[in-house]
Amino acid sequence: MKDKFRKDIALLTAEAFALSFPEVKEHHSELFIFDPPQIYSRLETPRDSQMGNYALPLFELAKALKKNPAELNKKLAESQNGLTLETKEFSHLSFTVAGGFNNARIKTEILAKAAIDSVLEEEESYGSSDEGQGRKIVIDFSSPNIAKPFGIGHLRSTAIGNSLYRIYQKLGYTSVGINHLGDWGTQFGKMIVAYRKWGDEKLLQDEPVKRLFELYVKFHKEEEQDTALSDMAREAFKALEDGNEEAIALWQKFKDYSMADFNKIYSMMGVHFDYQTGESFYNDKMDAVIERFQKAGLTEISDGALIINLEKFNLPACLLRRADGATLYATRDITGVLYRWQTFNFEKALYVVCSAQRDHFRQVFKAIELLEEAEKVPVEKRIAPRLVHVEFGWIKLENAMMSTRKGNIIFLEDVLNKAISLASEKIIEKNPDLKEIDKTAKQIGLGAVIFADLSTRKEKDVNFDWDKVLNFEGETGPYLQYTHARLCSLIRNYGKPINSNINYAYLNNPEEYRVLDIIYRFPFIVREVADAYDPNLMVSYLLELAGAFNKVYQRKSADGKIDKIISDDADLTATRMALVESVRIVIQEGLYLLGISAPEEM
RNA sequence: GCCCCCGUAGCUCAGAGGAUAGAGCAGAGGUUUCCUAAACCUUUGGCCGCAGGUUCGACUCCUGCCGGGGGUACCA
Known part of the structure; x- marks a missing residue:
């Protein structure tokens, strides 16, 4: 209670x-x-x-x-x-x-005191708690594939993961962000074959990742006609796994170009990772893990492949080794779980990955569970119950699935840039005297894109819609930012310190009462976001708060005129300004928890 | 075939056992001698996919059906 x-x-x-x-x-x-x-x-x-x-x-x-x-x-x-x-x-x-x-x-005064006093006293840490006691929450998110452009499809994992990272920090946990880059697997066999056949150094000069992506699309197109390509790709990947120098050099080149691209986007979005250990990181760790499963008697050979049979659990078999001996992504994920446990001794490990991979994670988690049972690990030291697949729906394009292979994809960088330039136009139109137009436009454009992405419950598919993402009115990120900027403006105009001469009984109209009620609930919302692993709850909350405050702001008194917050009545104004500052702090902090910044002017 | 998810206003989405099903966009009308109109107010618009069942009470839970999507071992 x-x-x-x-x-x-x-x-x-x-x-x-x-x-x-x-x-x-x-x-x-x-x-x-x-x-x-x-x-x-x-x-x-x-x-x-x-x-x-x-x-x-x-x-x-x-x-x-x-x-x-x-x-x-x-x-x-x-x-x-x-x-x-x-x-x-x-x-x-x-x-x-x-x-x-x-x-x-x-009673109004009591609710007002509880809400406002806490916010003014705790400021940015309002809503935080020490329940985590520094225990670690490992969050695997974003995880794009090397040699492919960062598509809009990766936005959800990045935005949700980044938000959960901040939410758990606020609850006193130590968040550990891991970018599990897709930098290993058969696809690199394909890339290597494609590059050898059609690519060269000169091709990659301007926009290397886009050129590589074109090679990738071309490969899949040609592969349909020429099945020999698939075998070549498999062989090329095998060579990579066996340490062939030329293959490794090519792979490293692809990786370097991609990372430069990804990091540009992360720094734009303010996303931070503690580790950027991709799949290749586990290359030298998988043999020991496979042996552990064999020793535990959990594996069998089926059609030449090494598998864990999961028929009993209504799941497809989990493949540890292909018939040719190469490993698969399940092998790497299982190895990753064990490595992360050993390294971080986490309270929970979250995998922010789309719902198409549900069965994959069930297999991985089940494999870990079986291993721990077989090895008779004491219940309190088991990993399996701490593993969570934070799944989310697809981003669709014009109601069709986006497919990297077919080239049917929107680049996140293009979306962000478009949003930023549109924000810049709006500022010039609405507030041309603003000092830091570029910086603010960036905050608004990014806010719009991230907010649009988080404003659907995570398990639902979302249809990517340029108009929705580039809309700055109504239930949008810029709406919240605008409300915040207006609160800041009130505080500037007031020009006096806040938190003195307060008589909470002045906050006696229904519009204000509603705001108080909402502010008071903020700490519980933070908790709920963590429980549901869904930042969308914070999105709804902030819209409610901003809407409620905007009603206070434009509330009319009996004479039909706006009942202004800053008036001749010094005590009334002081009290209302305490409310203003409280709302401002909660909106700023709420936006921060979504990964969105709150400009003071716009 | 089997397993899973989704179906709510013209559009995008909330609500996930409780009060009259709510927002935003789009449409119509209004508010500023300027505490930032990226706002606010009014208004049009719903067999909550269909049919049964459970319950004091169902958009919400159960069963069946229809429609859309995903997964279904050597891709991730």
Whole structure:
């Protein structure tokens, strides 16, 4: 029971019910209504904060007791309100009856004090916690493939992973970001063959990654006519794995060009990795792991390949070695899990990878689980329960799957640049005197793209839509940034220190109350994002907060004029400015947790 | 064939047992003697894919069907 108000309501409600229905307590003491933790978890958020901050549905209880819900509720509420008068600890609460919903409301001053005092005191660390105790969360994200351009398809993993990285840091964990680059595998056999056949050094001068990508597409086209190419590619990859010098030199060249491209994008987006260890990093570590599985008696030979049979678990067999002896990505991922455990002793390891790879990760996790069972690893030291596949849907293009092989792909760099130049145009149109136009345009353009990507629940497929990504109005990143900039502007105009002369009772209109309610919930939202592994919850939250504040900002008083935040009434203004600063901090911090910056002017 | 995900307003999406199903975009109308109009207000628009079932209560859970997508061992 972490939410203080919620806890108070649960305690009071249990007590009130026992007082008003002593006969029920005697015969049915097992009912949830007598147990504060159960009440706590049943409390809901009403549709409209005007109805209250918390709602307890009593239908089930009424049914169990064969009573009318509204009448039961009425008697309960009377008893609850009686207690709020008698007991000082509960004096900030009041209860109302709405049919079968028992609604609790927190007194404005108390809610305002709880929300604003915490934010002003903790500033950027509002919402943070020490629950992680420095334990490690390993996050595998972004993970593009070498020799292919960084497509829009990699944006989701990058944006979600980066956000979770920051969320876990905020909760007191040590985040470890790993870019598991796709720098190994049969595809490099293909690249090597394609380069030898059609490529040369001169070709790669201007835009090497795009040229390499064209070779890759060409290879797949030619492969359809000429199946000998597939065999050549397999052989070339085998040569690479066997350490053939020429093959390695080519591979290294592809890798260097790609990394230069990727790093440009990461630095633009402010994404940081602690390790950029790709698949090739595990080359010399796989033999020992394969041996471990063999020793544990988990492997068998099937059609010449070394496999772990997972039929019992309704999964396809997990291949450790192909018939020709080469390893596969499952081998590398399994090795990666064991290596990371040994290196980081993590609390959890997250794999932010699209849902098409669901079966793959089930196989990998199952393989680890079987190994630990076979080796009789003590339960508390097992890795398998700590592994999480954070899966997300595809990015589709005009409702068709994007396919790197077919060349049907949008380059992320093009999207970012387009968004930035559009942001720049908007600034020149709307605020031409702005000092740092380039820097701000970059923040806004990136904010728009990242926000658009995170604004769909992660498991759903998203259709890439230029108009949506390049839209700066409505539910968008720039809308939040604009709200933040306007808050900053208020603070500049006010020009006095905030957090003095505060009388919270001044915050007495419904629009302000709603903002207070939302600010108070921020720490719980941070927690929920971590539990669901979905930054989309933060997206919705911030839109709600910004919307609620914008209503305060443009609220009209009885005379039909805007009820301005900065007015002649010094005390009222001081109090409202405390609210302004609180909203500003929460929006800034919320955006940070999404990987988006909050400009002070735009 | 088998397994998994998705189907909500013209479009893009929230809601995932509870109150009258909500936002944004697009359409219509309005708000600024300027606390940044990238905003705000009003308004049009819904058999929540279809049919059963469970429940005090179902867009939400279960079953079947229809439609879209993905996976289904030597690609990742």
